[in-house]
Amino acid sequence: MKTLKILTIAAIIIAASAFAVNNVFEEGEASNSSENGYEIGDVATDFKLKNIDGKQVSMSDYSTTKGFIVVFTTNHCPYAKAYENRIVALDKKYKTKGYPVIAINPNNPEKNEQDSFENMQIRAKQKGFTFPYLLDEGQKIYPQYGATKTPHVYILQKENKALIVKYIGAIDDNYQDVNAVEEKFVENAVDELLAGKEVSVKTTKAIGCSIK
Amino acid sequence: MIKRILVLIIICCVACVDEKPKENSATEEVAVKIPTYNFEELEKNLPTDQEKTYVVNFWATWCAPCVEELPHFLELNNKKDVEVILVSLDMPKMKETQLVPFVKKRNIKAKVVLLDDPRSNVWIPKVDENWDGAIPATLIYNTKNRKFYPRKFDTYQDLLDEVENFKNEI
Numbered sequence: 001m002k003t004l005k006i007l008t009i010a011a012i013i014i015a016a017s018a019f020a021v022n023n024v025f026e027e028g029e030a031s032n033s034s035e036n037g038y039e040i041g042d043v044a045t046d047f048k049l050k051n052i053d054g055k056q057v058s059m060s061d062y063s064t065t066k067g068f069i070v071v072f073t074t075n076h077c078p079y080a081k082a083y084e085n086r087i088v089a090l091d092k093k094y095k096t097k098g099y100p101v102i103a104i105n106p107n108n109p110e111k112n113e114q115d116s117f118e119n120m121q122i123r124a125k126q127k128g129f130t131f132p133y134l135l136d137e138g139q140k141i142y143p144q145y146g147a148t149k150t151p152h153v154y155i156l157q158k159e160n161k162a163l164i165v166k167y168i169g170a171i172d173d174n175y176q177d178v179n180a181v182e183e184k185f186v187e188n189a190v191d192e193l194l195a196g197k198e199v200s201v202k203t204t205k206a207i208g209c210s211i212k
Numbered sequence: 213m214i215k216r217i218l219v220l221i222i223i224c225c226v227a228c229v230d231e232k233p234k235e236n237s238a239t240e241e242v243a244v245k246i247p248t249y250n251f252e253e254l255e256k257n258l259p260t261d262q263e264k265t266y267v268v269n270f271w272a273t274w275c276a277p278c279v280e281e282l283p284h285f286l287e288l289n290n291k292k293d294v295e296v297i298l299v300s301l302d303m304p305k306m307k308e309t310q311l312v313p314f315v316k317k318r319n320i321k322a323k324v325v326l327l328d329d330p331r332s333n334v335w336i337p338k339v340d341e342n343w344d345g346a347i348p349a350t351l352i353y354n355t356k357n358r359k360f361y362p363r364k365f366d367t368y369q370d371l372l373d374e375v376e377n378f379k380n381e382i
Contacts (some may be wrong), residue, residue: 023255024255024258024260024266024268024351024353024358025251025255025335025338025339026337026338026339026340026341076274077274078272078274078302078303078306082303111276148344148346149344149345149346169333170332170333173330173331173332173333174330174331175330175332176303176304176328176330177330180330185333204333205332205333205336205337205343205344205345206332206333206336206345207301207332207336207345207347208345208346208347209274209275209346209347210275210277210346210347210348210364211346212276
């Protein structure tokens with residue numbers, strides 16, 4: 001019996017080491033910690049940023065909302081573009097339920113003309129944005145949130161006037177094809193918050209354009 | 213229902229319009245071959261020659277910092293004991309219109325593959341558990357070790373130093 005045990009352990013070790021050599025990629029568990037920026041449960045900062053209509057927008061302007069869907073997005077990024085219609089749909093669905101979308105362009109317009117304030121106005125009109133589309137002038141807000149790419153979503157919930165981070169990540173699990181989406185991460189999270197439940201999937205990852 | 217039929221008709225029209233230029237250029241020989249893989253296929257197709265160090269760069273033609281660092285990777289690929297694999301994350305529909313012409317125009321000799329796998333929440337942590345999916349990003353590996361660099365390499369020297377450090381770490 002003992003020999004069998006030892007043999008089994010030896011076999012497992014051999015199998016595992018063979019695996020390690022052949023496998024370039026990791027087994028992979030998504031880590032929830034980001035080196036900088038917010039983690040789940042942190043208090044998010046408010047901001048005062050210029051909207052495409054020229055007015056300044058803060059989350060404190062909204063007195064009756066339950067929270068926010070903050071989306072860092074931009075004009076030029078194909079991954080962000082792939083989600084524009086879905087962001088509009090999110091706002092239409094959840095604004096009335098207390099979770100409006102606020103979109104923020106974190107890119108420095110000097111790095112890419114497509115991300116300029118004027119082009120933000122044009123893009124918002126073309127796509128029929130139903131939510132504020134703010135420019136992170138001076139790029140002071142996105143580093144506090146820890147956003148690294150577009151699109152990058154933060155769902156915030158109001159708790160005693162503080163805005164608590166409840167979800168960080170992608171909108172859903174298929175950037176290519178809206179009809180092939182299996183998990184709607186943001187919708188599921190907001191639905192859970194609305195039902196008074198804890199968000200079950202708190203962080204997700206997706207390919208995006210690094211913020212410049 | 214009517215909406216769906218309309219969408220279908222539009223798709224058919226677009227597809228037809230798309231087809232025409234292809235027919236016209238059919239005589240032009242396509243020398244650039246870029247395989248399209250999902251993540252499992254990519255993993256299976258990554259080489260593991262014991263003598264070599266492999267540098268896998270995640271990039272896309274539309275990603276400005278990726279294109280800026282690309283020449284450093286092409287230069288690195290000239291080294292005998294290093295092989296560069298460029299994993300494009302261009303949208304699959306852009307393969308023929310963007311990626312293939314880009315590779316042709318720049319005369320890229322390094323291996324280029326298109327990773328077509330929308331389940332990025334599943335495969336990103338497998339590349340590196342701390343990677344959040346922003347590109348450019350680079351993985352260096354050999355049969356003994358692997359290291360992930362979620363950043364841009366500003367100069368060839370910068371990249372070369374990291375490769376040398378990687379080799380010496382073992």
